[in-house]
Amino acid sequence: MSTHLNKIVATTRETVAANKARVPVSELERRAALHRPRGWANALSVRSACGPAVIAELKKASPSKGLIRADFNVEHLARQYETSGAAALSVLTDEPYFQGSLRNLELASAAVAIPCLRKDFTIDEYQIVEARAHRGDAILLIAAALTSEEMHRFTHTAHAIDLDVLIEVHTGEELDRVLALDEAPDAIGVNNRNLKTFAVRLETSLELAVRIPADVVRVAESGIATAADMVRLREAGFDAFLIGESLMRQPDPGAALSTLLAEAVSSIPVLHESAQ
Numbered sequence: 001m002s003t004h005l006n007k008i009v010a011t012t013r014e015t016v017a018a019n020k021a022r023v024p025v026s027e028l029e030r031r032a033a034l035h036r037p038r039g040w041a042n043a044l045s046v047r048s049a050c051g052p053a054v055i056a057e058l059k060k061a062s063p064s065k066g067l068i069r070a071d072f073n074v075e076h077l078a079r080q081y082e083t084s085g086a087a088a089l090s091v092l093t094d095e096p097y098f099q100g101s102l103r104n105l106e107l108a109s110a111a112v113a114i115p116c117l118r119k120d121f122t123i124d125e126y127q128i129v130e131a132r133a134h135r136g137d138a139i140l141l142i143a144a145a146l147t148s149e150e151m152h153r154f155t156h157t158a159h160a161i162d163l164d165v166l167i168e169v170h171t172g173e174e175l176d177r178v179l180a181l182d183e184a185p186d187a188i189g190v191n192n193r194n195l196k197t198f199a200v201r202l203e204t205s206l207e208l209a210v211r212i213p214a215d216v217v218r219v220a221e222s223g224i225a226t227a228a229d230m231v232r233l234r235e236a237g238f239d240a241f242l243i244g245e246s247l248m249r250q251p252d253p254g255a256a257l258s259t260l261l262a263e264a265v266s267s268i269p270v271l272h273e274s275a276q
C-alpha cells in the first residue's frame with residue numbers, strides 16, 4: 001500500500017471505531033430500511049447505451065490538491081449535475097482528507113433521482129451498512145487497500161443489502177485479483193491517479209481497458225477534463241467516466257458538465273447517431 005493510502009486507511013480505522021461507538025448497527029439498519037437503493041450500475045449501463053455516462057463527483061477538497069471548491073452547497077450542486085445530464089453521482093464522505101461527510105451523501109441523495117456512490121475508503125462492514133443508512137446506492141472498494149478475502153466479503157455484504165459495488169484498481173496485478181473473485185462487483189474502475197506520487201495518467205485506464213470483461217460496467221476514474229479524454233476512453237472500451245476536480249473548479253459546474261457532454265456526443269460517432 002502507498003504511504004498516502006496507508007495514512008488515509010489508518011485515519012479511517014479511527015473514524016470507524018468512533019462511529020461504531022456512537023451509532024449501533026441496529027440504528028443504521030433501522031435507517032437503511034427507510035429507503036430503497038436505486039441501481040447505480042444499471043443507471044450507468046442504461047445511459048452508456050445511448051450517450052456518455054458521467055458520474056459527477058461532489059469533491060470539496062483532496063489530499064493532492066487541498067481545497068478545490070469553497071462554494072459547496074451539496075444539494076444545489078447535486079441538482080445541477082442531475083439537470084445537466086449526469087447519469088449518477090459520487091459523493092465523498094471522508095472528512096479528514098476530502099472535507100466530505102455522510103450528511104453530504106444523505107443531502108445529495110435526497111435531492112436527486114439519480115443514484116449515488118458513497119466514495120470512501122471501505123475497510124469494515126460497518127461502513128457498508130452506514131452507506132445504505134445514509135441513502136447511498138453503491139459503495140467503493142479499493143483493491144490496493146484490501147485483501148482478496150476482504151473484497152469478496154465486502155462485495156457479498158453490499159449485495160446482501162442491495163447496494164452495488166465499484167471496485168477500483170490501479171494496476172494489472174490488482175485487476176487480476178478482482179477478476180478472480182468468486183462474487184463479481186457490478187463495476188470495475190481504473191483510477192488514473194498514482195497513489196504514491198499523485199501523478200495522473202489516462203494511459204493507466206487505456207492500458208487496462210482491454211482486460212476488463214464487458215459484463216461489468218467499466219469506469220475510468222480521475223484526471224478526465226475534456227471531451228477528447230472521454231472519446232479516447234470510450235474508444236478503449238469504457239462505459240462511464242468519473243469526473244471530480246475538473247468540473248468542481250468551474251464557476252458553474254452544471255453548465256460545464258452540459259458543455260462537456262454536448263462536445264462528447266458530437267465527437268463520438270456512435271453516440272452522435274443515437275442522439276439524433
Ligand SMILES: O=C(O)c1ccccc1NCC(=O)[C@H](O)[C@H](O)COP(=O)(O)O
Pocket residue numbers: 004057059062063064065191193195198221222223224242243244245246
Ligand atoms: O484526489 C485525490 O487527491 C486522492 C488522493 C488519495 C486517494 C484518492 C484520491 N482521489 C479519489 C478519487 O478517486 C477521485 O476523487 C476521483 O477519481 C475523481 O478524480 P478527479 O476527476 O481527478 O478529481
